[in-house]
Amino acid sequence: GNSVTQMEGPVTLSEEAFLTINCTYTATGYPSLFWYVQYPGEGLQLLLKATKADDKGSNKGFEATYRKETTSFHLEKGSVQVSDSAVYFCALSDRGSSYKLIFGSGTRLLVRP
Amino acid sequence: DAGVTQSPTHLIKTRGQQVTLRCSPKSGHDTVSWYQQALGQGPQFIFQYYEEEERQRGNFPDRFSGHQFPNYSSELNVNALLLGDSALYLCASSLLQGASTDTQYFGPGTRLTVL
Numbered sequence: 125g126n127s128v129t130q131m132e133g134p135v136t137l138s139e140e141a142f143l144t145i146n147c148t149y150t151a152t153g154y155p156s157l158f159w160y161v162q163y164p165g166e167g168l169q170l171l172l173k174a175t176k177a178d179d180k181g182s183n184k185g186f187e188a189t190y191r192k193e194t195t196s197f198h199l200e201k202g203s204v205q206v207s208d209s210a211v212y213f214c215a216l217s218d219r220g221s222s223y224k225l226i227f228g229s230g231t232r233l234l235v236r237p
Numbered sequence: 238d239a240g241v242t243q244s245p246t247h248l249i250k251t252r253g254q255q256v257t258l259r260c261s262p263k264s265g266h267d268t269v270s271w272y273q274q275a276l277g278q279g280p281q282f283i284f285q286y287y288e289e290e291e292r293q294r295g296n297f298p299d300r301f302s303g304h305q306f307p308n309y310s311s312e313l314n315v316n317a318l319l320l321g322d323s324a325l326y327l328c329a330s331s332l333l334q335g336a337s338t339d340t341q342y343f344g345p346g347t348r349l350t351v352l
Contacts, residue, residue: 156339167243167327168280168343213279223331223339224270224293227279 126151130214130228137204137235145199145231147214155216157190157197158225162211204235239264241330241344249350250318258313258347262330269311270341271303274325286311287333323351
């Protein structure tokens with residue numbers, strides 16, 4: 125079945141450092157890929173998405189490219205801020221499973237001033 | 238434009254009780270999905286409602302049931318509560334009919350504590 129694997133956290137960075145959070149997926153069809161962010165005590169916010177191979181999703185300085193050849197969707201940001209501290213979830217959905225979202229286990233990011 | 242709303246925000250119940258959680262989808266959306274997020278884990282799909290019917294179900298027991306109303310809002314019911322049902326319950330809405338994308342937008346969640 126479909127699945128998503130994320131790198132273990134927590135990831136601790138200093139402000140203005142470069143961020144990479146790895147995400148790989150297993151899917152039988154052609155899924156859409158998503159990154160969601162969850163701030164403490166809140167629900168999930170959509171950060172970015174990509175719906176087909178080689179698409180790049182971007183938002184608020186974050187980027188991720190849909191790589192079908194490596195089944196990956198790594199999240200990157202060139203310069204993190206303290207306000208980026210949160211838990212980041214990689215997820216996929218596909219038509220064959222009625223678009224239900226399958227999530228990774230989440231990666232906690234802590235950015236120090 | 239209101240986003241996805243959920244009520245209540247927090248809820249405390251005891252084992253064996255029943256609970257009902259409510260969700261109103263984002264304006265213009267016709268599909269509601271429910272997820273359970275245990276502490277420190279990713280959300281797990283419970284079920285999805287479209288046109289007032291359960292369209293797909295995850296690996297959850299029959300104690301979990303739901304309903305969708307003609308205005309697209311939805312309820313999640315859990316009977317015979319267990320300690321392990323303590324979690325954040327998330328509602329997500331999306332547009333299925335005529336949609337070109339499958340993006341789901343989440344509400345703030347209901348934190349359920351079972352004592």
